[in-house]
Amino acid sequence: MVKDNSIFQQYVITLDTDWAPEYCIEFTADLLIKRNCKATWFITHASDMIKRISENKKLFETGLHPNFLPNSSHGKTAEEVMDYITRLCPDSKIMRTHALIQSSPLLSLINSKYNVDIDMSLLLYETPNITPHLIRLSKESKGLLRIPYFFEDDVEMYNPKKIWDINNPKYHINGLKVFNFHPIFIYLNSDIIEPYEELKKIGALSTLDKKTVDPFVNTKVYGARDLFIDLIDYISNHQSASYTATDIASIWYKLHG
Structure with missing residues (x-):
């Protein structure tokens, strides 16, 4: 495992399950x-x-993905949402909010009442020199470590210069590079958002069977699945190790005391 600041040149995989x-x-x-x-x-x-x-502790960790949007199935208030999501992952101390909903009072509540100490709700798209940083939102706070992320698959779909090639220089700039993907976009190999939006009109995603979804899979151009596979192959072939977000946080704390 990397033991110095070179850790913050690494690639890290995260996924939002999103039903x-x-x-x-x-x-x-x-x-x-x-x-x-x-x-x-x-x-x-x-x-x-x-x-x-x-249960696959060797490779995976699970974090909280609370939905604070109106009409959320997780609850009506911030506390209801957090009570619901923490029941799903009672031991998790890491979070990315759905739709990146955030505010200082909300982050303070989540940090102090629900003991979340790592947050990944900050997207710094294609930004160089990303590194984690610690913030304190109350006098009692022990701190919330924020690990910004670098890439998201659906955001790339809206990019007029979208690129799904891991060898492109934009994916090799200095700094920590946390990539975020969604299983539905990986399965669909999405290059544009429209097929996904059409699927949602058919019914709730979690209820759709393969027979319904498979006609929407992109097989014509490079997409999110291709980039995902090439990225994890790149990590396997070029990094000495792969990392969870908690691994990154642990190394940051070792370096910063």
């Missing part, structure tokens, strides 16, 4: 398992496949 069908989550997990690649999964719901992921 994806079981076979999409399984498909994604199998790609990682095949390459012995670690990842942090941010959980929105309970399922048999998510239970299997949480």
